[in-house]
Amino acid sequence: MSLAFADRLAALVEERRSQIVLGLDPDPAALWPGAVEAGTDTASAVAHHCRAAIYAAGPSCVGVKPQLACFERLGALGWAALEVVVQTTHEAGLLLIADGKRGDVPVTAKAYAQALVGETPGPYGTVPGLGADAFTANPLLGRDALEPLIEAAAAHGAGCFVLVRTSNAGAAEIQDTPEGDPLHERLARLVHELGEPLTGDSGLSAIGAVTGATRPDLLQRLRDLMPHAIFLLPGVGAQGGSVEDLGAAFEVHPAGGLIASSRSIVDAHRERGGDPAQAAAAAADELRQAAWAAATA
Amino acid sequence: MSLAFADRLAALVEERRSQIVLGLDPDPAALWPGAVEAGTDTASAVAHHCRAAIYAAGPSCVGVKPQLACFERLGALGWAALEVVVQTTHEAGLLLIADGKRGDVPVTAKAYAQALVGETPGPYGTVPGLGADAFTANPLLGRDALEPLIEAAAAHGAGCFVLVRTSNAGAAEIQDTPEGDPLHERLARLVHELGEPLTGDSGLSAIGAVTGATRPDLLQRLRDLMPHAIFLLPGVGAQGGSVEDLGAAFEVHPAGGLIASSRSIVDAHRERGGDPAQAAAAAADELRQAAWAAATA
Numbered sequence: 001m002s003l004a005f006a007d008r009l010a011a012l013v014e015e016r017r018s019q020i021v022l023g024l025d026p027d028p029a030a031l032w033p034g035a036v037e038a039g040t041d042t043a044s045a046v047a048h049h050c051r052a053a054i055y056a057a058g059p060s061c062v063g064v065k066p067q068l069a070c071f072e073r074l075g076a077l078g079w080a081a082l083e084v085v086v087q088t089t090h091e092a093g094l095l096l097i098a099d100g101k102r103g104d105v106p107v108t109a110k111a112y113a114q115a116l117v118g119e120t121p122g123p124y125g126t127v128p129g130l131g132a133d134a135f136t137a138n139p140l141l142g143r144d145a146l147e148p149l150i151e152a153a154a155a156h157g158a159g160c161f162v163l164v165r166t167s168n169a170g171a172a173e174i175q176d177t178p179e180g181d182p183l184h185e186r187l188a189r190l191v192h193e194l195g196e197p198l199t200g201d202s203g204l205s206a207i208g209a210v211t212g213a214t215r216p217d218l219l220q221r222l223r224d225l226m227p228h229a230i231f232l233l234p235g236v237g238a239q240g241g242s243v244e245d246l247g248a249a250f251e252v253h254p255a256g257g258l259i260a261s262s263r264s265i266v267d268a269h270r271e272r273g274g275d276p277a278q279a280a281a282a283a284a285d286e287l288r289q290a291a292w293a294a295a296t297a
Numbered sequence: 298m299s300l301a302f303a304d305r306l307a308a309l310v311e312e313r314r315s316q317i318v319l320g321l322d323p324d325p326a327a328l329w330p331g332a333v334e335a336g337t338d339t340a341s342a343v344a345h346h347c348r349a350a351i352y353a354a355g356p357s358c359v360g361v362k363p364q365l366a367c368f369e370r371l372g373a374l375g376w377a378a379l380e381v382v383v384q385t386t387h388e389a390g391l392l393l394i395a396d397g398k399r400g401d402v403p404v405t406a407k408a409y410a411q412a413l414v415g416e417t418p419g420p421y422g423t424v425p426g427l428g429a430d431a432f433t434a435n436p437l438l439g440r441d442a443l444e445p446l447i448e449a450a451a452a453h454g455a456g457c458f459v460l461v462r463t464s465n466a467g468a469a470e471i472q473d474t475p476e477g478d479p480l481h482e483r484l485a486r487l488v489h490e491l492g493e494p495l496t497g498d499s500g501l502s503a504i505g506a507v508t509g510a511t512r513p514d515l516l517q518r519l520r521d522l523m524p525h526a527i528f529l530l531p532g533v534g535a536q537g538g539s540v541e542d543l544g545a546a547f548e549v550h551p552a553g554g555l556i557a558s559s560r561s562i563v564d565a566h567r568e569r570g571g572d573p574a575q576a577a578a579a580a581a582d583e584l585r586q587a588a589w590a591a592a593t594a
Contacts (some may be wrong), residue, residue, distance in 0.1 A: 042419030122325030122339030144467030170441030
């Protein structure tokens with residue numbers, strides 16, 4: 001990787017006029033019918049499903065965000081399916097954001113970094129990691145636990161999206177307290193501090209933030225606290241967020257916000273009817289147009 | 298599993314007079330020499346190493362705690378090695394605590410629960426999960442994100458250890474703030490609230506807490522806030538914690554605290570010399586005796 005993540009992303013966003021990231025949270029009980037026919041076991045059917053979704057929706061997207069939990073629950077074969085997703089994403093010219101929300105003490109954080117963006121030296125040679133272009137990280141363990149992840153991201157030209165304010169309803173009790181000095185603002189200041197030295201030519205940093213689209217009222221304040229961070233914005237669609245409300249994310253750059261959407265795209269045929277791939281392609285392009293309009297308004 | 302996790306653990310602690318949990322954080326560049334000879338690739342060497350460590354130290358332990366990051370970094374083969382660890386742990390009559398510190402929005406938390414203690418329905422039948430007896434969880438996303446993990450733990454007779462105060466130095470900035478109402482106390486109250494309904498005959502709950510042994514000064518307050526929680530205590534040995542300082546954990550029951558130790562046992566031969574297995578067995582038994590004395594003092 002010759003360019004840092006933020007600059008690669010910024011170029012791709014402008015080229016494709018898109019801020020859409022295809023979320024892949026495959027439910028083995030609700031795969032596209034063609035994938036089940038093509039598979040030989042659940043994990044291979046999941047791989048077929050994800051590959052078809054990337055082919056269909058990819059042209060309207062800049063990235064793909066597999067949810068690691070959905071692959072881990074299928075064991076070693078599930079991890080192999082995840083490797084197929086990474087390869088297909090790269091073949092499609094898209095960036096891979098591994099969504100695992102990892103966080104652990106420094107020595108273990110280093111192992112997660114090896115798993116996601118690095119490699120692991122061993123007695124039979126070096127074992128390659130997943131080869132993600134970026135990943136999500138949980139900051140509860142603090143600065144020293146984030147540092148190995150950030151160092152690895154910087155070394156590999158990758159990005160790290162730190163949880164700041166998540167999209168679920170229950171987030172408020174922990175992340176919005178105590179009143180007056182909410183945790184999400186303290187996390188935002190930490191993200192800014194760690195990310196500022198890694199700001200690229202685009203004005204965007206390799207260290208971004210996960211900021212749920214379900215609380216657009218918080219975005220302006222978070223943008224003020226993190227002027228260089230790319231906001232990864234889950235929660236549009238099924239969770240109730242709307243792209244029209246996310247303007248603050250894009251103040252600094254059209255790539256200042258990424259709209260992560262999974263069910264609204266992959267399950268579009270359930271509402272629209274017809275072929276899953278055609279429905280996903282149409283839904284992704286509509287979302288792309290809406291987001292681009294909101295981002296450049 | 299006929300009995301709930303806490304009661305199974307309590308019985309095992311009393312039977313073995315041990316609170317020791319063998320941590321497995323295998324570094325492929327520092328495996329026991331016999332494991333490298335027996336392996337055919339890095340992941341299989343890691344599996345041999347872990348199996349040998351469980352055989353050697355297991356008799357002094359009640360549980361085994363693999364660090365998921367160290368297996369994930371070896372890809373699909375690493376996940377297969379993790380499955381060998383689970384099987385070997387159960388064959389040795391020990392409880393398996395999967396240390397992944399997962400945490401995500403509710404729909405994804407449910408997928409992690411399937412991966413760790415449940416199973417996943419799919420078009421080719423049901424895919425079994427890892428089969429852990431307990432797992433660690435990150436509470437940053439709040440109550441609704443913990444609930445699917447806790448429900449799954451309860452349904453499968455498993456345990457869930459929620460991060461409350463981790464053992465790393467950087468934890469203070471996030472978990473000990475703001476002064477007067479530190480996050481770790483709010484997390485402790487949440488753990489108590491969620492765990493109290495799952496208290497077994499032993500007086501211990503299926504919902505435990507990760508409380509670093511590096512801050513023994515906090516343990517009495519945490520015990521007062523969480524009278525039924527089993528404390529999983531990392532940080533003894535290499536990180537500087539000492540079993541003699543952990544008395545508050547054991548106030549409620551000899552199984553009220555679990556001493557998680559990895560490097561002090563698995564790498565004991567580096568300081569003691571001699572055969573790694575013999576050194577690990579001796580180190581584990583010394584730690585067992587010291588912990589039992591501290592717990593029953």
